[in-house]
Amino acid sequence: MRLFTCACHAQSFFASAAHSPDAAGSNPVPSSGGPVAPAVLADLAAASRILAQQGVFDAFGHISLRHPTDPKRFLMARSLAPALVTADDIMEFDLDCVACESRGRSGFFERFIHGEIYKARPDVNSIVHSHSPSVVPFSLVQSPMRAMYHNAAFLAQGVPVFDIREKFGQTDMLVGNHTKGAELARVLADKPVALMRAHGSVAVGPSLQHAVFRAVYTEVNAKLQLQASMLGGPIAALEPEEGALADAVNLNVVQRPWELWKQRLEG
Numbered sequence: 441m442r443l444f445t446c447a448c449h450a451q452s453f454f455a456s457a458a459h460s461p462d463a464a465g466s467n468p469v470p471s472s473g474g475p476v477a478p479a480v481l482a483d484l485a486a487a488s489r490i491l492a493q494q495g496v497f498d499a500f501g502h503i504s505l506r507h508p509t510d511p512k513r514f515l516m517a518r519s520l521a522p523a524l525v526t527a528d529d530i531m532e533f534d535l536d537c538v539a540c541e542s543r544g545r546s547g548f549f550e551r552f553i554h555g556e557i558y559k560a561r562p563d564v565n566s567i568v569h570s571h572s573p574s575v576v577p578f579s580l581v582q583s584p585m586r587a588m589y590h591n592a593a594f595l596a597q598g599v600p601v602f603d604i605r606e607k608f609g610q611t612d613m614l615v616g617n618h619t620k621g622a623e624l625a626r627v628l629a630d631k632p633v634a635l636m637r638a639h640g641s642v643a644v645g646p647s648l649q650h651a652v653f654r655a656v657y658t659e660v661n662a663k664l665q666l667q668a669s670m671l672g673g674p675i676a677a678l679e680p681e682e683g684a685l686a687d688a689v690n691l692n693v694v695q696r697p698w699e700l701w702k703q704r705l706e707g
């Protein structure tokens with residue numbers, strides 16, 4: 441028998457079904473999208489720890505998953521260091537980033553990155569936001585990030601850079617509201633990765649495993665591109681058509697690195 445548990449507390453689910461006001465009497469508490477299998481919550485928590493172990497996350501960074509049965513909800517850990525996330529830390533939000541039930545927990549300040557990309561991209565089911573260090577320099581310079589090898593083929597579609605100054609002027613650099621999240625989603629457009637100037641990046645995918653794969657290989661690609669540039673001369677990066685062909689292969693093999701990285705969590 442398969443057991444299910446609800447990401448939102450049952451009482452909240454019942455009470456919020458009629459969109460009753462929250463304790464503050466202001467924002468309506470959204471209803472839950474429904475129960476989520478424990479294995480799904482465990483995998484989302486494992487993804488957070490994998491990205492920490494792979495050097496994509498440090499004390500900061502977050503990964504989310506669109507609700508498996510309700511596209512207008514997503515799942516994401518409460519605000520804490522990614523290496524510490526367990527299934528019990530997973531919260532459920534609507535696409536306006538309001539928690540279905542907070543139980544005293546706080547969501548990440550930059551959760552609007554996730555909510556707004558899910559609104560704009562029905563093809564996306566998982567999102568990683570990180571400050572992975574090798575990627576940051578490419579958000580600062582004129583030379584674009586390009587796909588250095590087949591594992592990073594998804595970058596051959598082009599890697600846009602979100603410069604928060606362009607629309608919002610002088611800020612704290614954080615994507616802490618709907619407007620900034622929507623602008624980031626606009627810049628990302630239909631691409632798998634966008635850089636964020638002097639901040640970090642987002643990587644998106646059709647599944648949790650794809651988003652993790654892309655976040656890891658964006659970091660690896662950044663190191664390779666720096667090395668290639670140090671050798672001098674033009675860089676013979678993947679062309680867009682080569683990228684499309686290679687990415688089609690990658691999309692079918694993401695389970696292999698996922699199983700490896702997950703097993704390493706236990707070692």
Ligand code: MN
Binds near residue numbers: 570639640
């Ligand atoms: Mn950030």
